[in-house]
Amino acid sequence: MISKTCGYAIRGIVFLSLEQNKSTKHGILEIAEDLQIPQHFLGKILQDLVRRGIISSIKGPHGGFFVNAKTKDTPLIEVVEAIDGLGIFKKCFLGREECSSINPCPLHDEFDGCRSAIFKTFENLKIADLVTKIENGDSYLSLSNDFATEI
């Protein structure tokens, strides 16, 4: 659905927004290692998010990426729009150039409900909501050590 890149973006923002991370800046190396995402690739993604104002950064010693006043209230759809664009919600399931309710493909109506449900979920969910889930222990950003060491 959303690209891998966009998933990385969301995970990066949520990482910075976790309670114990909020007060500090975090270098790209640290973030990438913790989330197991290629360092320079994640770097570019976070730079995009800084340009959009979703997170902030400072260069130089003791610099790094960090949350700003806006971060936790950012709806996920804003991140999706920044990285993938909203066009992903309009693509025809069967690969036709155009597909809409006035000229639908045979799967259009079948999946239109799901598609708008997904869209609405991205509209309604904010970064803060994902943070809460993680702090409650209901979900995880990276494969938890518990699972990693159990192998």
Place this chain on the structure above:
Amino acid sequence: MISKTCGYAIRGIVFLSLEQNKSTKHGILEIAEDLQIPQHFLGKILQDLVRRGIISSIKGPHGGFFVNAKTKDTPLIEVVEAIDGLGIFKKCFLGREECSSINPCPLHDEFDGCRSAIFKTFENLKIADLVTKIENGDSYLSLSNDFATEI
């Protein structure tokens, strides 16, 4: 969700299954032009489907692709499995290597319902169902002439 290639496959099968096409063989050029899909690319896709027994083909003059006894009862999930594989229903929304209900990402539960709804729809829908929609004029395989000429 499903790849463009998979969409092409479904459209190709449905094209052959339309009532007025059932009794005849259709060359790849005709199918590709009608559906506006790159000819040789669609050729390879249909060849896959022939190997899977979902459609049939005959070489030589008057040869072409055509439906067989199985075609119209083929559930869409079988086509998806043939082209994309069922792995597409397990990929993590946030790009983690593993994601499941015992080690979910913060979006896992949000979208699990949609994901299984989509899976079930692909299980339940058969090629025949899509054919019916088109014959009823409820949906279209290619951009209809009506729309094309209105531009």
Place this chain on the structure above:
DNA sequence: AGAAAAAAAGAGTCTTTTATCTTTATTTAA
């Protein structure tokens, strides 16, 4: 001022998906 740390930017690579072009194999019909 100079060295070091860190993000930012630039450029290049690898992989996958999508698409094209060419050749081969099979079948039909004249």
Place this chain on the structure above:
DNA sequence: TTAAATAAAGATAAAAGACTCTTTTTTTCT
């Protein structure tokens, strides 16, 4: 039995997505 039609196969290319490596810029600290 040869020519033509057609699917099948092979090889290559173009585009997009994901990832890497190198250089530059900014900032801090000594």
